[in-house]
């Protein structure tokens with residue numbers, strides 16, 4: 459089989475490595491891929507949002523199956539275009555990808571179908587939003603409606619901060635059209651859990667849970683990033699919580715999308731907060747999370763391509779989706795200054811890594827045959843082990859074997875999960 463994967467980050471590297479385990483796979487094309495992915499796939503210099511380029515590549519190079527991984531091409535309708543060409547795809551069509559692409563859509567969906575989430579108001583008029591904030595409780599959360607590279611969410615500690623966020627989105631158009639509408643919502647507290655799921659619109663199968671670390675610095679200090687590390691499973695996500703989420707959130711969301719005529723097929727990501735009042739949805743993503751994928755897929759024992767094909771053909775109920783009874787930890791190595799400004803072009807050296815460790819490259823390119831950094835998040839080092847402590851220790855021991863100038867990473871990935879599991883929250 460000839461497989462095409464759209465995207466070029468650490469998540470795509472993890473997907474590609476897993477797809478390669480299927481012996482029917484002859485070739486994987488990555489559009490655009492990156493310097494690290496080039497070791498596992500044929501990289502094609504077509505950007506992930508260049509839908510015309512993607513379609514013409516698929517026309518010239520017969521593809522049997524396509525995986526569209528990032529949010530932008532999904533929201534733009536990449537899957538719709540490929541399906542019209544007769545190509546089987548893993549990923550939602552545009553009408554279903556809206557569950558991530560519009561927070562107003564997803565909040566209204568949850569309200570209409572009684573899916574637990576934070577209380578909220580939607581505003582299209584800035585003055586109304588500002589006057590609402592005069593009496594809103596703080597902290598409060600201001601969200602731009604559309605995709606904003608994960609930066610469209612502001613947790614405001616004061617009303618002034620909230621108003622500044624509203625102005626930056628609606629007046630200064632910091633996120634362009636994404637800020638034409640905004641959501642102002644209740645600030646929730648509790649441990650966060652990410653649950654990715656496979657769904658074909660008829661069946662929904664949650665994957666092993668995980669925990670992201672979004673802030674740049676140790677102790678959850680510093681700015682929000684695309685994610686500095688992950689662990690799986692997430693100890694807060696007990697069997698009891700999982701059951702409640704399945705009944706009150708996962709199945710109702712799948713059904714709600716069907717009811718709306720927007721059947722979702724692909725990976726549906728639930729960003730959850732476990733509040734005193736039970737689990738609530740913080741966000742939906744219409745795709746695999748990054749860097750959640752880098753800890754979830756290494757634990758998948760079943761064949762990924764077989765599952766993805768089953769999703770595309772709406773026979774997920776028949777597929778085996780089995781995860782190892784193990785733990786994984788991914789530590790992201792970034793370039794100094796990320797997420798604000800950082801230098802690129804540093805040569806990287808990767809020593810011999812342990813057998814239970816994998817490197818997923820996010821931001822590197824090949825220059826004269828050698829890997830050099832080309833992004834803020836450069837790579838993720840994932841270790842799989844029998845205990846969370848070992849997974850963490852092994853990931854960090856192998857991070858030590860990788861070097862590039864100005865490399866930085868968090869030193870406390872997994873520590874909160876470790877404390878939670880020691881305290882026997884299970």
Ligand code: AMP
Nearest residue numbers: 576599608611643644645646729740741
């Ligand atoms: P998002 O981009 O929607 O994932 O939001 C980024 C982060 O903001 C989440 O991972 C949460 O940590 C935080 N967040 C979003 N919404 C809320 C909320 N209603 N209450 C508390 N924290 C929130």
Ligand code: GLY
Nearest residue numbers: 670685747748749
């Ligand atoms: N790690 C969160 C995301 O992929 O959006």
